Amino acid sequence: MHSKKIKAYLPFLLSLFLLNSCKMTNNGQPDTRPNIVLFLVDDMGWQDTSVPFWEKKTPFNSRYYTPNMERLAMQGMKFTQAYATPVCSPTRISLMTGMNAARHRVTNWTLKKDSIQPMEREHPTLDFPIWNVNGMSAVPGDPRAVHANPLPQILKEHGYYTIHSGKAHLGAIGTPGENPLNLGFDVNIAGHAAGAPQSYYGTEDFGNGQKGKEDWAVPGLEKYHGEDIFLTEAITREALVAMDTAITIEKPFFLYMSHYAVHTPIMGDDRYLDKYLEKGIDSTEAKYASMVEGMDKSLGDIMDYLEEKQLAENTIILFMSDNGGLSVHARGGEANTHNRPLASGKGSMYEGGIREPMLVKWPGVVAPGTVSDQQLIIEDFYPTILEMAGVDQLSTVQEVDGISFTAALKEQVETSVNDRPLFWHYPNEWGPEGPGIGAASTVRKGDWKFIYFHQDQRMELFNLKNDIGETANLAPENPMVVTELAKTLSDHLRAVQAQMPKDKKSGKSIPFPDEVIRQGTTP
Secondary structure, eight states: HHHHHOOOHHHHHHHHHHHSSOOEOSSSSSSOEEEEEEEEEEOOOSSSSSOOOOOOHHHHHHHHOOOOHHHHHHHHHEEEEEOOOOSHHHHHHHHHOOOHHHOOOOOOOOOTOOOOOOOHOOOOEEEEEOTTBBBSSSTTTTTTTTTTOOHHHOOOOOEEEEEEEEEEOBHHHHTTGGGGGGGSSSSEOOSOOOOOSOOOOOGGGGGOOOOOOTTSSSSGGGGGGSSSSSSHHHHHHHHHHHHHHHHHOOOEEEEEEETTTTTSOOOOOOTTHHHHHHHOOOOOHHHHHHHHHHHHHHHHHHHHHHHTTOOGGGEEEEEEESOOOOSSSSSSSTTOOOOSSSOOOOTTHHHHHEEEEEEOOTTTHHHHHHEEOOOOOOGGHHHHHHHHTTTOOOSSSOOOOOOOHHHHHHTTOOGGGGGGEEEEEEOOOSSSSSSSBBBEEEEEETEEEEEETTTTTTEEEEEEETTTTOOSSSSOOOOOHHHHHHHHHHHHHHTTTTTEEEEETOOBOOOHHHHHHHTOOOO
C-alpha cells in the first residue's frame, strides 16, 4: 500500500484498535469481564409483548408488536415463571439489595419523606405499620430507610462504570436514596424520587414548569425541552452517550436502563400510535400499545449500538418488569382483564400482579432460543449480576435473600430447584380495589400457591400448574397443604421480623396465618 494511503487509513485503523483493544484492570491485565445491561420496564404485564411466555400464544401477544424482544428471546433464554412484587418500589429495593420485601420493609411505593401513604392513613379497618417509607440508603443512620450495600456501588468498587437511565424511585424526596448518585451510580439520567413522569412529551418539557406538579416532573433532560420527542427515546439517547463514555475510559459498564414506560399517564407515542388506532383498538389501549412498542424500540437501539461497537459478544442483557400489568384503573376496556388468563394485575397477589416477562442473553453461556421454567423472584437478580461480574466473597451489611440463577442460565438446574419457596409480603394499602389487591402475604412452593389476606384473615390455595388463572380456591379440600404452606409462610415472616398491620377496632396485630389455623378461626 502506498504511504499516502497508509496515512489516510491511520485514523480509521487507530479507532478500530482502540475499539477492539482489551479493557485493562488496575494490575495491567486484560479485563475480560462482560458489560451488563439491565433493562427494566415499569408496569409491563406478562403478555404485553409479542413474545409468548406461556405454553401458547394469547390474544394479547397478537396485539402487541415487540420485534426486539423477539430478537432478544431468539438470542437468549426466556423465563416463563419469573416474579416481582405487586408494586414498584419494593421490587426496585429488592433488586438493589438482594433482600426480600418483608426483610427490607420498603413494602409500598415511596415519595414523601417520613410519611406513609394517604390511603394507608385513611383505611377503615386496618392500622398500617410505619414501614421504611424513605426507601434505601448506602449509609447507616438514615431513619425509615433500609441500609444496604447497593448493587451499583459494589459494581463500581469492582471497576464497573455504572449508568442509571430513567426511573429511580429508590428513596423519598429529601433523602439520600432519592439520588442514584448516592447509591453507587457514576451517571444519573432523569432519575429522582417520583415513580412516574408528569408527562412523556418533550413538547411539554416532561412536566417541568407545571405548577403543583414539581414532584413528578422528570429532571435533567432540558436539552430535549420543547422538542417533539417521547421520554422513552430521550433517555435512551442519553444512555447511548453514557455508554460511549465507558468505552472511552476503557471500563466495563453496568447500564440500568430503567424505563418510566409503560407506567401512567398513558400517553400515545406518535411514532407508533396510528397503526393501533387503525386496528380499531380502544383509544387508550392503542396509546398503551404504542408505549410498549416505543419501549421495544429502545431495546433495539441498545442492541444495535452494542453490535455497531462490536460489544455484543461481551455484553449480558437482562430484561424484566417491576410488577404485573396495570389493569384495575386508567386502562381502556373492562378493568381487571388486561392480563388474562392471569388474574387481576398490578397491586394484586394474584399472578397478574406479580408474574413478569423475563429474558436473558449471555453470549457464550446461554444457548440461544432456550426456555426455562425455573421459578425465580426479583431479589435473585442481585447475586446473579454480581456473579456475572466476577464478584465473589462479598460481605454485605444486609442479609441477602436472593439466590443466583446462573445455573439455570447454564442449564445445570435440577427439577427440585422449584421446591424452593418464594415469598411476597405487602402489609400496606395500594388504593384501588380489585381482585387480590390489598394487604396480604403469599408463598409459592412448587405448583402450590397460598395467599393470606390480612383484613379478614382469608386463605386461598391454588395449583398453578392446573389453574394458571387462579379460578378455583382449593383451600377447603386441601387442609394439610394449607397448614403446611401457612407454617412455611409464617416461619419466614417471623424470621425476617416482618411488619403486620393492626386491627383498628381491637388494636391487636393481625396474626400470622399459622396462628389463625391453630386458633381454629379460619374464615
